Amino acid sequence: MTARIWVVDDDRSVRFVLASALRQAGYATEDFASAAEALSALDSRQAPELLFTDVRMPGDDGLVLLDKLKQLLPELPVIVMSAYTDVASTAGAFRGGAHEFLSKPFDLDQAVALAEQALGVDAAAEELPADAAAANVPAVTGDALIGDTPAMRTLFRAIGRLAQAPLSVLVTGETGTGKELVARALHRESPRAARPFVALNTAAIPAELLESELFGHEAGAFTGAQRRHIGRFEQADGGTLFLDEIGDMPLPLQTRLLRVLAEGEFFRVGGRELIRVDVRVLAATHQALDALVEQGRFRADLLHRLDVVRLHLPPLRDRREDVPKIAERFLSAAAKRFNAAPKRLSKAALQRMLAHDWPGNVRELENLCWRLAALAPTDTIGETDVEAALGAGDPSPAATGGSWDAGLGEWARAELEAGRDGIHARALARMEACLLDVALEHTGGRRAEAAQRLGLGRNTLTRKLGGRGRRA
Numbered sequence: 001m002t003a004r005i006w007v008v009d010d011d012r013s014v015r016f017v018l019a020s021a022l023r024q025a026g027y028a029t030e031d032f033a034s035a036a037e038a039l040s041a042l043d044s045r046q047a048p049e050l051l052f053t054d055v056r057m058p059g060d061d062g063l064v065l066l067d068k069l070k071q072l073l074p075e076l077p078v079i080v081m082s083a084y085t086d087v088a089s090t091a092g093a094f095r096g097g098a099h100e101f102l103s104k105p106f107d108l109d110q111a112v113a114l115a116e117q118a119l120g121v122d123a124a125a126e127e128l129p130a131d132a133a134a135a136n137v138p139a140v141t142g143d144a145l146i147g148d149t150p151a152m153r154t155l156f157r158a159i160g161r162l163a164q165a166p167l168s169v170l171v172t173g174e175t176g177t178g179k180e181l182v183a184r185a186l187h188r189e190s191p192r193a194a195r196p197f198v199a200l201n202t203a204a205i206p207a208e209l210l211e212s213e214l215f216g217h218e219a220g221a222f223t224g225a226q227r228r229h230i231g232r233f234e235q236a237d238g239g240t241l242f243l244d245e246i247g248d249m250p251l252p253l254q255t256r257l258l259r260v261l262a263e264g265e266f267f268r269v270g271g272r273e274l275i276r277v278d279v280r281v282l283a284a285t286h287q288a289l290d291a292l293v294e295q296g297r298f299r300a301d302l303l304h305r306l307d308v309v310r311l312h313l314p315p316l317r318d319r320r321e322d323v324p325k326i327a328e329r330f331l332s333a334a335a336k337r338f339n340a341a342p343k344r345l346s347k348a349a350l351q352r353m354l355a356h357d358w359p360g361n362v363r364e365l366e367n368l369c370w371r372l373a374a375l376a377p378t379d380t381i382g383e384t385d386v387e388a389a390l391g392a393g394d395p396s397p398a399a400t401g402g403s404w405d406a407g408l409g410e411w412a413r414a415e416l417e418a419g420r421d422g423i424h425a426r427a428l429a430r431m432e433a434c435l436l437d438v439a440l441e442h443t444g445g446r447r448a449e450a451a452q453r454l455g456l457g458r459n460t461l462t463r464k465l466g467g468r469g470r471r472a
Contacts, residue, residue: 079099146325
C-alpha cells in the first residue's frame with residue numbers, strides 16, 4: 001500500500017516542491033499551511049505514516065506541533081525542517097522526539113531519502129555518520145557556535161542529536177576552532193543541563209598535580225596537602241566533565257581514567273573511601289590520537305572509551321564564508337565591553353580578512369577583532385587597520401636582509417614618506433600583537449606559559465588580549 005506523507009509549511013513553494021518530489025517517488029502526499037490545519041485533518045482523514053513540518057510558522061510552530069503529535073500518535077515519525085539551523089533548534093527538535101532534522105535549503109533527493117529511511121523502505125539505510133553530521137555547522141563566539149556553512153550546519157545537527165544521548169564524545173580540531181564551545185553546547189542542551197559543567201585543560205596542569213585535580217586528595221596525602229580536596233570528577237557529579245587536550249594526559253593517569261569510565265568509581269589520592277560518580281565525559285584534542293596509540297603514548301582502550309562518537313571542527317580557512325558573521329559578533333561584544341558603538345568593517349577590510357588563512361582559527365579572529373575595536377581610529381575599520389592588526393608586513397631580518405631594527409627603520413621611513421600619522425602607536429601595537437600571537441602559537445594557546453616566556457604576568461597578558469575567554 002502507498003505510504004501517506006503530510007507536509008506542513010507556511011511557505012507555499014516549499015510545500016509544492018517537496019510534495020511533488022514525494023509524489024514522484026510514489027508516495028501519497030497532502031500538504032497543509034499550518035499546524036492547526038494538519039491537526040484538524042486528523043479528525044477526518046486517515047493519519048499519515050510520516051510528517052514533514054517547518055519550525056517557524058504562524059500560530060503553533062513546528063516544535064509545538066511535534067509535541068502534540070507525539071501525544072496523539074507517539075509512533076509517527078516526524079522530520080523537522082528549518083532554515084534556522086542552530087544548536088537550540090536541532091536540540092529542541094530531537095528532544096521533542098523528531099526522527100530527523102532537515103536544514104533548508106535542502107536537496108530534494110536528500111528529503112526523499114530521509115522519507116525512505118523513516119518509512120523503512122531502505123532497510124540498509126542508517127543514520128548519517130557522525131562525521132557527516134559534523135559537516136553542517138556554525139562558528140564560535142562568546143558561548144555560542146556561529147556559522148551558516150554546510151560544515152557548521154551539520155555540526156549543529158549532530159550536537160542536537162547527541163545532546164540527548166548519554167554517549168562519550170571526542171571533539172577534534174585544530175587549536176582555536178572552538179572545541180570547548182561544542183562541549184558546552186552538548187551539556188547545555190542535554191538532560192544534565194541543570195547539573196555542573198566542569199572543564200579541565202589537561203595540558204595546563206603539571207603532571208604531578210593532574211591526578212589530584214581529577215580525583216581529589218585527602219589531607220596528608222602528600223607534602224602540602226593540608227586538607228581534603230574535591231577533584232573535578234566529584235565536582236561534575238550528575239553533570240558533564242570536559243577534558244581538553246586529552247592527548248597530553250600522562251599514561252599512568254590514562255589507566256586511572258579508564259577505570260573511572262568503565263566503573264564510575266575511584267579513590268581520592270591517599271584515600272580509602274570508594275567514590276562513585278555519574279559523569280558524562282567529553283574530551284577534545286588537536287592531536288591525532290590514533291597516531292599516539294601507534295607510538296605507545298596513548299592507550300588504545302581509553303581511545304575506544306572516549307571515541308564513541310567523534311565530532312570534527314573544521315578550521316576557519318575551510319569555512320571563510322562564516323568570517324563576516326563571526327567578526328560582527330566579536331566586534332559587537334567588544335563594543336559592549338568598551339561601552340561604545342560597534343565598529344563596522346569596510347568592504348576592503350572584509351576582503352582582506354577573507355584572504356587571510358587564519359592559522360589560529362576562531363581564537364585568532366577573536367583576538368584580531370578585539371584589537372581592531374580598541375585600536376582602529378574610526379568607526380569604520382579599513383584595510384590598513386586590518387593589515388596593522390594582523391601584523392602584515394612586519395619587518396624581519398629575512399625580509400630586509402638586515403637586522404630587525406633596520407627593518408623597522410625601513411618600515412617607519414616608508415610610513416613617513418607616505419604621509420601617514422600615528423606611526424609610533426601603530427608600530428607598538430603591531431609589535432605587541434605579533435609577540436602575543438607568536439607566543440600563543442608557540443605554546444599551543446596556553447596563556448600562562450606564553451606569559452612566562454614573554455616575561456609578562458598572566459593577568460597582564462590576559463588584559464592585553466582583551467580579557468576574553470579563559471584558557472590556561
